[in-house]
Amino acid sequence: MRLKDRVALITGAGRGIGEAIARRFAAEGAIVVATDVMEENIKKLTNELNANGFRSMAIPVNVTNKNEVESMVQKVVSNYGRLDILINNAAINRDALTKKMTEEQWDTVIDINLKGSFLCAKAAAEPMMEQKYGKINNTASIGALGNIGQANYTASKMGVIGLTSTLALELARYNINVNCVSPGGTETTMTAGIPDNVRQKIIEGIPLKRFAKPEEIANLHLFLVSEEASFITGQTIFCDGGSSVGF
Numbered sequence: 001m002r003l004k005d006r007v008a009l010i011t012g013a014g015r016g017i018g019e020a021i022a023r024r025f026a027a028e029g030a031i032v033v034a035t036d037v038m039e040e041n042i043k044k045l046t047n048e049l050n051a052n053g054f055r056s057m058a059i060p061v062n063v064t065n066k067n068e069v070e071s072m073v074q075k076v077v078s079n080y081g082r083l084d085i086l087i088n089n090a091a092i093n094r095d096a097l098t099k100k101m102t103e104e105q106w107d108t109v110i111d112i113n114l115k116g117s118f119l120c121a122k123a124a125a126e127p128m129m130e131q132k133y134g135k136i137n138n139t140a141s142i143g144a145l146g147n148i149g150q151a152n153y154t155a156s157k158m159g160v161i162g163l164t165s166t167l168a169l170e171l172a173r174y175n176i177n178v179n180c181v182s183p184g185g186t187e188t189t190m191t192a193g194i195p196d197n198v199r200q201k202i203i204e205g206i207p208l209k210r211f212a213k214p215e216e217i218a219n220l221h222l223f224l225v226s227e228e229a230s231f232i233t234g235q236t237i238f239c240d241g242g243s244s245v246g247f
């Protein structure tokens with residue numbers, strides 16, 4: 001087991017990629033703390049994990065709320081005595097062409113995707129610095145490279161890549177690795193609403209000619225927080241079927 005007894009906090013664990021990470025980490029021996037605004041989903045997930053002999057806890061949290069984020073980390077530390085892994089996975093999209101994008105659409109996406117990652121990393125880094133051990137994975141997107149109708153999402157995800165570089169530099173002296181997983185199109189609720197003809201066009205542009213399964217993104221998260229990746233920090237790795245290469 002690659003994460004035996006590691007305490008791992010996963011944001012946006014209620015469904016999609018976050019849920020896949022929670023299941024994978026639990027199977028690798030981690031104590032999983034599943035957080036999300038969708039309280040029912042994380043309770044259902046952790047009840048199922050615990051019933052199957054894994055160790056997990058659900059904490060409903062909105063990642064944009066500093067007080068909620070800080071008390072979540074305190075709860076984890078008081079329950080388990082440490083926090084080893086943070087997966088900043090929660091995010092949303094609110095797509096519109098820039099000329100039609102509202103200030104509200106801009107602010108909501110930047111707040112959840114970028115500020116939420118900052119708040120969670122800042123709070124999680126406290127116990128990690130004390131214990132001189134930690135792994136933080138952020139989540140960007142192929143969309144960070146630019147996508148029509150996603151100025152807010154693109155900016156948030158490029159911001160997350162920059163956040164990753166600086167956190168890696170600041171936290172290296174405390175033996176904390178900070179990396180970023182950058183998925184391409186993945187079969188989750190986030191992409192479920194894409195009309196079939198648009199989806200087909202997107203898939204034609206992906207060298208591997210398909211979307212990822214959430215489990216394939218979870219595999220990269222697992223590698224980056226495992227001891228096999230102990231000398232990797234500050235990196236953004238695309239898991240996108242080849243979409244980010246070629247011209």
Ligand SMILES: NC(=O)c1ccc[n+]([C@@H]2O[C@H](COP(=O)([O-])OP(=O)(O)OC[C@H]3O[C@@H](n4cnc5c(N)ncnc54)[C@H](O)[C@@H]3O)[C@@H](O)[C@H]2O)c1
Nearest residue numbers: 012014016017037062063090091139141183185186188190
């Ligand atoms: N699905 C894709 O094609 C794709 C592609 C590239 C990047 N990503 C990234 O992967 C990550 C996971 O995406 P997904 O496809 O599983 O999305 P999803 O919409 O299926 O799940 C996101 C989860 O985040 C939660 N969430 C949203 N706002 C929150 C908040 N304020 N506080 C706490 N939780 C909140 C949601 O409730 C949901 O459970 C995101 O960072 C996303 O940007 C996804």
